[in-house]
Amino acid sequence: DERRIELKHGAGGTAMRDLVNETLAANFSDPADALVCLADMDDGAVVPIGDANLVVTTDTHVIDPPFFPGGDIGRLAVSGTVNDLAVMGATDVRGLTSAVVVEANYPVANLERIADSMAATCAEADAPVVTGDTKVMGNGELDGVIVNTAGVGIAEHVTPDAGLSPNDVVIVTDSVGEHGISLLAEREGIEFGSDLESDVKPLNGLLAAALETAGEGVTAMKDPTRMGLAGALNELARKSGVGIEIREERVPVTSDVKGTGEMLGLDPFQIANEGVAVLGVAPTAAEDVLTALRDHPKGTNAAAIGKAIDDHRGRVVLDTGIGNRYLREPASEPAPRIC
Amino acid sequence: DERRIELKHGAGGTAMRDLVNETLAANFSDPADALVCLADMDDGAVVPIGDANLVVTTDTHVIDPPFFPGGDIGRLAVSGTVNDLAVMGATDVRGLTSAVVVEANYPVANLERIADSMAATCAEADAPVVTGDTKVMGNGELDGVIVNTAGVGIAEHVTPDAGLSPNDVVIVTDSVGEHGISLLAEREGIEFGSDLESDVKPLNGLLAAALETAGEGVTAMKDPTRMGLAGALNELARKSGVGIEIREERVPVTSDVKGTGEMLGLDPFQIANEGVAVLGVAPTAAEDVLTALRDHPKGTNAAAIGKAIDDHRGRVVLDTGIGNRYLREPASEPAPRIC
Numbered sequence A, B: 001d002e003r004r005i006e007l008k009h010g011a012g013g014t015a016m017r018d019l020v021n022e023t024l025a026a027n028f029s030d031p032a033d034a035l036v037c038l039a040d041m042d043d044g045a046v047v048p049i050g051d052a053n054l055v056v057t058t059d060t061h062v063i064d065p066p067f068f069p070g071g072d073i074g075r076l077a078v079s080g081t082v083n084d085l086a087v088m089g090a091t092d093v094r095g096l097t098s099a100v101v102v103e104a105n106y107p108v109a110n111l112e113r114i115a116d117s118m119a120a121t122c123a124e125a126d127a128p129v130v131t132g133d134t135k136v137m138g139n140g141e142l143d144g145v146i147v148n149t150a151g152v153g154i155a156e157h158v159t160p161d162a163g164l165s166p167n168d169v170v171i172v173t174d175s176v177g178e179h180g181i182s183l184l185a186e187r188e189g190i191e192f193g194s195d196l197e198s199d200v201k202p203l204n205g206l207l208a209a210a211l212e213t214a215g216e217g218v219t220a221m222k223d224p225t226r227m228g229l230a231g232a233l234n235e236l237a238r239k240s241g242v243g244i245e246i247r248e249e250r251v252p253v254t255s256d257v258k259g260t261g262e263m264l265g266l267d268p269f270q271i272a273n274e275g276v277a278v279l280g281v282a283p284t285a286a287e288d289v290l291t292a293l294r295d296h297p298k299g300t301n302a303a304a305i306g307k308a309i310d311d312h313r314g315r316v317v318l319d320t321g322i323g324n325r326y327l328r329e330p331a332s333e334p335a336p337r338i339c
């Protein structure tokens, strides 16, 4: 085997999934009692602890630059893991871990900013860091700082990617693309008159409101991270064995994101978010969930963007207003290290 | 604040603890119901889930080289986290996470070896990886591959660092120093006629045997990792508010480790292990625990090396055979990236 790792292997798409299934997790075996496990490739795993559903998740955050308009690696690390728990149904976070790896010679003041941002985001999400780890690599052995956050939470009702049924309404909680587009714009050094910035944020409070309103009426949830909205919708469709029909005009995208995306040649549907969730909701509950989301300060832009259907299984059909096309999962990330 | 991160900040000793307390975790707040939390700086945190004590822990493994005599980064990553859970009393591992960060251009075949080694160690420890993450950094942005493993487990009886009482017997489960000394010898390019190699291994099965025998008679446990046996004993003494008296001649050290340590100027008491645990055991239970440990294939070298005492509080007194001296926590690791 002469193959080498390429950037696409870390992009969250097909190349990564193949590497995980064929190499990284090829010989792992799931515990017999896991409710959601490795084979499901969901946002986290679910293992029973007595009567409780314990959700477990992990993400390493390698974002470059670590400070960006609208956030930083600390806010991203807490939000990312809180959101993976929340979209599994675990809006009640019982503990986060903070594992920092930093390069020798890194400014302590920067670490301080990152840690303070983590603490503020933890307070915002009512999600405590309970334990951590700190490692230092030699100068030149690591580009700056990276942060792994794992997390555990309790889900009363588990909302897996595979939960969609035909006719379930598909809701997005916020406009898409701000995080990835603003980050790449910043990286390209593009100046805006506008205030385009990342909307990275923890969503467990918002999603708890949806779950309180509809309970099992919320059938599936996912955060559209590295592969963007297009990636998340395709995964939901594939795992649920349904088609998904999306009305393009209904997907909230700000004009700044649209404009900058066009300038950079980037599709806002195909770029990383970390402050947005996609929900599947039973048709009878959809109206109430949408109202509950919009009543929450983090859900004012929530929109019903389409629904699950019985044909086109495993695929996402985009109604562009003048006809239909398949919305495909992007082949790869447009740029590495944006989350 | 003009300070820069130095290698000592990742060494597990005073400099790291100060960085954690003053910077990395300065503004984190512990959940009200945590039984063991950040402030305790123990091997993991303990949060209640219904009636169960859930132990949560994390470690990033940055070892260099990733393949070494006796093991590799995969075996180390699983063992390290299983052992931090086990020394908190959570020998029943409910889930591990595997978060891999790898440099572009890294050989896929090496990742395969690492993942297979993780899988084999998971099977050995009956500790399933339930979820993971994969990120790729650009060529030159990371030196090879690092692995974060977090873990959750259930403790019937929690065994914190602070659990020692005067007269508790201090037991070590194996000879010390193999891991660190063999790794540094390898790194220095020293050739041996001997078969000196790391004894990295998961210990939850062994420690379960001790807990089954003595229950609450096992009062404290810790794994002597980055700061070696000296570091672990000093932490146990400090946190428990007792002194610890150790008989030097009773501490098992192989002659290979002794000889190579002398050649390299390294003290086997002050170097990293990952396959050794230190136990505090109530005097009435000590004999039975020692027998249970020795009856287990991973505990044949177990030895009672000393006891907790009422004076010299917070310190470790080493009886050298010709007198006493304080066994101090090493000021810093002898070398970075050995675990």
Ligand SMILES: Nc1ncnc2c1ncn2[C@@H]1O[C@H](COP(=O)(O)OP(=O)(O)OP(=O)(O)O)[C@@H](O)[C@H]1O
Pocket (backbone or CB within 6 Å): A012, A020, A024, A025, A038, A040, A041, A042, A043, A044, A058, A059, A080, A084, A225, A226, A227, B098, B099, B100, B130, B131, B132, B133, B134
């Ligand atoms: N190294 C690995 N070992 C085992 N499983 C992995 C590994 N990497 C990823 N996975 C699994 O693959 C699935 C997809 O992972 P991915 O990281 O894309 O999900 P995510 O965390 O929701 O997304 P993101 O990382 O973009 O936030 C998850 O179920 C995850 O557990």
Ligand SMILES: Nc1ncnc2c1ncn2[C@@H]1O[C@H](COP(=O)(O)OP(=O)(O)OP(=O)(O)O)[C@@H](O)[C@H]1O
Pocket (backbone or CB within 6 Å): A098, A099, A100, A130, A131, A132, A133, A134, B012, B020, B024, B025, B038, B040, B041, B042, B043, B044, B058, B059, B080, B084, B225, B226, B227
């Ligand atoms: N970045 C961090 N944020 C919060 N707490 C931290 C951080 N780094 C370390 N800690 C805490 O400091 C204590 C000591 O950590 P340390 O990593 O030395 O323990 P360990 O994992 O048992 O040892 P090792 O990493 O050598 O195996 C732990 O309680 C840990 O939770």
Ligand SMILES: [Mg+2]
Pocket (backbone or CB within 6 Å): A042, A043, A084, A222, A223, A225
């Ligand atoms: Mg996710």
Ligand SMILES: [Mg+2]
Pocket (backbone or CB within 6 Å): A059, A080, A081, A084, A225
């Ligand atoms: Mg994620």
Ligand SMILES: [Mg+2]
Pocket (backbone or CB within 6 Å): A132, A133, A134, B058, B059, B060
């Ligand atoms: Mg650690």
Ligand SMILES: [Mg+2]
Pocket (backbone or CB within 6 Å): B042, B043, B084, B222, B223, B225
């Ligand atoms: Mg430990």
Ligand SMILES: [Mg+2]
Pocket (backbone or CB within 6 Å): B059, B080, B081, B084, B225
């Ligand atoms: Mg450890």
Ligand SMILES: [Mg+2]
Pocket (backbone or CB within 6 Å): A058, A059, A060, B132, B133, B134
């Ligand atoms: Mg991930």
